[in-house]
Amino acid sequence: MKKLLLLFSILLFSGFSYNGVEYIPMLMDRTELETSVQLVSSALPIRNPGRIYIYQNWLLLVEQYKGIHLIDNADPANPVRRGFLRVPGCQSMAVRNGVLYVDNAVDLVGFQFDLNTMQGQELVRSRKALPEINSPDGYVPWEFSRANRPANTEIVGWINQNADV
């Protein structure tokens, strides 16, 4: 019985430590975060696609933690990637009256854009309106908790250390 318990605790412990090193966060300085939402007029390749959103003739596709692909979908048989909105920490989005609301890590940002000219500007930012981006396995290494990591930094994504990048 004792052996079983020991074996169990070893398994449990090794499980925990494995999880502990599996994902590490990407950090960004707050001042950098607040100027990080930028339109990039050239299209980028799709690497880690996430949620999708349809707005008029446009498809918006989340690039996990990186931003949003802006895809001209006037002809669904021939969609064209027109540009990319860089949004560190991005996972979700919605649009109202030409203003895109997006999670820039813990900040909720409203970004006004004209997709036809690929021009845009940040209109509004609600700081720390959202909780921190949780690690994919739910485990946050203690050294990266808000209290322990460098001051004025935010988590803008997680990297799987064991995966090929």
Added chain:
Amino acid sequence: MKKCILALALTGLLFSCDSFSGDSSGNSSTGTGGSMARFACIGDHLYVVDESFLQTFDISDSTKIVRTSRIVSNWNNSIETIFPADSLLFLGSTSGMYIYNLKDPATPKFVYLYTHVVSCDPVVVQGKYAYVTLRTEHDTWSCNRGVDQLEVIDLSKINAPKNVGTYPMVNPRGLGIDGNHLFICDGMDLLVMDATDPLALTEIKRIELDGTPYDVIAKNGILTLSYSSGLKQYAYSNDTIQEISTIY
């Protein structure tokens, strides 16, 4: 109670006409999200779900974001998806499907929690039926005790939703419904089901993909699908579904 049924019946009518997926609005122009959405714009408000809250923001003035409500969920219950359907919000969580009403759009009010075993579950609604996929996820703490299945839930009595169908799945994620077509991201496949009779769904086709599907939006005969390799679109009509584009 009668009012609830009437509201649902009206909801059904509205849905049969146009957009039943994603966002609805009055005068404002909003878009359509998929079933995995965490943000939804309805009228003057933005609804956001995350691990701990359902938050409501007044965005009527585009230069301001004003929080009007913040609802804290149970510690062990993470809210994952939001699906607006007319005057109701359907929230997928690890422990069940929450229903909130938007009689006061600034402050959603709890209506019902339809519970099930611990799983991750997006939800879509069409007419008086909700379609929920439950998924196990072995590499997270929150969903690793669940099951993999599709449930159909009768919403005729909004205060007493009832399971009217359960279908085994491989490992389902996002889903979308448009008329008689129900689309489910399942394992490495796009599963197309005939939902003509919500009480007896039948499989039309299983389309194998070169990656894992994540989210779908089915709208006006076009299915948009995000999957691990990129974005695909399909055209569908009564008895055909055809891939029309892929971008990487």
